[in-house]
Amino acid sequence: MASQLPPFPSNQPFVHLNSPTLNRLLSPDRLIPHLITFLPTFAPSIIYVPRLGYTLPSPSLSTTSTSTSTSSSSSPSPSPNSLSLKTCYSTNPSFPYFSVGMVTQFSSNPSFLPPLPGMHYVVSLFHSPTGVPLASLDGRSLAYLRVIAVSGLASFLLSLPTSQTLLFIGSGENAHLVTAHRIARPSINCIIVYNPNFSKAHDFARELSSREPDCSTVIFDYAKDLDQAIGMADIVCCAAYSRTTNVPIVKGKLLKPGAHLDLVGSFTYEMKQ
Known part of the structure; x- marks a missing residue:
């Protein structure tokens, strides 16, 4: 017998929340009071998975070498490019979500014409009972808003x-x-x-x-x-x-x-x- 589908949080389609949208929805005057009331209830049920980090090959290192020598003792220089994964999830059934933050660091980006930021950050939000992706969020703006909110929360408490x-x-x-x-x-x-x-x-x-x-x-x-x-x-x-x-x-x-x-x-x- 097929299992009944767990309650789904919304019938809305997958959305992307960009920087202007996040700043409008999560302004400090809304976010700080929310954390003051939200954290005491839900913080004990939030589990953070240790961060995972990966070194990514530089395009210049992926080219095929024409050398036939196999006796060289030198090793390639470590790539400056990296990917970090940050995951957390809730065990509280009234807050059925988990998220994965993906951060890339490419040190050569600022040297391009036009220059690119060296860091890019995206957060993906999922529905815990089903694994259905719900949204992607601009990670840089979300991290900045978090810093602001935590400073305000600490000030309120301390x-x-x-x-x-x-x-x-x-x-x-x-x-x-x-x-x-x-x-x-x-x-x-x-x-x-x-x-x-x-x-x-x-x-x-x-x-x-x-x-x-x-x-x-x-x-x-x-x-x-x-x-x-x-x-x-x-x-x-x-x-x-x-x-x-x-x-x-x-x-x-x-x-x-x-x-x-x-x-x-x-x-x-x-x-x-």
Whole structure:
């Protein structure tokens, strides 16, 4: 006897969610409150499979060699191209999905004319009971939105509810991190921007004052003395890393008691923040 088909989540066809669509659907003001309520319920049922990595041959290495020598002891140089697979799935029947993230790294792409990004990232979403593919998502945008949401979630859980001053260290491309902290802590009424390039810091502070919602009672400024600004801040968000060996950007001893430190972007020991 044939088994009854498990309930299917939707009759909609397979869809692709590109960057503009994801940013519209998963804006920080929606995503952060969702994670605050969603994670306590579903996080215990989410299983992450260890990442798999593969080296991909370079096209130049795939050409047939005309040499007949078989005694050479030299080995081909390792290919800079790689594929990584990241998989997770839910064991909760009310959340019947699993996903596979596929990341390619091709170091020669920026040298092409026109240049291509060195990294490409796609996430595929499936229905757990049937394995039916449901959607593909722009992985770069999804990863960026995740970083923003996790920063906001951490601020909600770890920063003081009375936090008023936010110090942001970085550039305008990470402006949504400021939004994330303001969503987590509506009490923030002073935002200070620091960048070694004071002109960029000044311009970014002005940009924030014009784009941030409900900012009529918020002071936007930029700092020239980073150490002094660190001592003033209730929340320090650093989305940059030091290019000087063993010299961090944020000196922990300068943080005021109870301050929350949010470090974003570093993934190696050398990338001091």
